[in-house]
Amino acid sequence: MSTAAIATHALGRRYGRTWGLRDCTLEIGEGRVVGLVGPNGAGKSTLLNLLAGLLRPSTGDLELFGRAVKPGAPSDGVAYLDQRHSLYESFRVREMLEAARRLNRRWDHRAALDRVRELDIPLGRRVGELSGGQRAQVALSMALARRPELLVLDEPVASLDPLARRDLMGSLMAAKADHDCTVVLSSHVVSELERLCDHLVVLDHGRVVLSGDVDDLMAEHVRLTGPASTVDEIRSVPLSCERRGDAATMLLRGPRPALPPGWRAEPVSLEDLVLHHLAAGRPKEVAA
């Protein structure tokens, strides 16, 4: 049996009187690609920073690959990449890689150089003169050169144009196939995660509102559409029910009920799932 890559129990972090993350209990297997979604202020960066050992938890426990994480102590096996792709503007790419080589105990310099060359990024160019997409690729090359067990990415494509977003996501998928690591990445664009992720975590107001394997979640949920006049004949409690004129649409979790005439069941998209669970959780506001 494989160890969980990430196990959190009642993990929480408060900033003064505000909880950035609260009562977060998750178990995620090795080798998964985890999509972390939620609206602004949901706690995504807080959770990612805790995983990367860049923040101390206020409550609870965190284990990575069966090892308890020391509060506030970044682990060698975790590489973290944020949307600013923190790089030194005045350094040439070659100097940037060299600096990273000196700073990291685990570092595959050959792999970093090869990857940057394969992407046609000039090693002699200053970081400040690279395009946003090239900077993101240099930062990803540096993260991968650390041979991480866990790769943590906080909105890695947020500042990129659609083409560069697609390229970086493609690179990430290729890198995941080459390096057998676990990946956690946050994004506001759920459709982008759909192709990449096999586990989904939805946060809202610092709480986990949904977590599970994408295939399981898709199989457990169904969208029903049919005549509004016979909505009450469906003997299940829906997550949501919308009526528009004569038509009604429901999102259900659990066993599929018998359908009255005129009703049909359709698979849900990941985006539907996220939006419906966020909407369903909205009335339960969290007090600070």
Ligand SMILES: Nc1ncnc2c1ncn2[C@@H]1O[C@H](COP(=O)(O)OP(=O)(O)OP(=O)(O)O)[C@@H](O)[C@H]1O
């Ligand atoms: N350094 C800080 N000091 C005070 N409050 C903070 C700090 N960092 C985060 N918070 C608060 O914690 C909550 C969660 O923030 P976090 O940045 O983790 O959310 P997020 O989901 O990453 O948001 P976004 O999508 O906007 O980046 C928010 O209410 C935020 O205002």
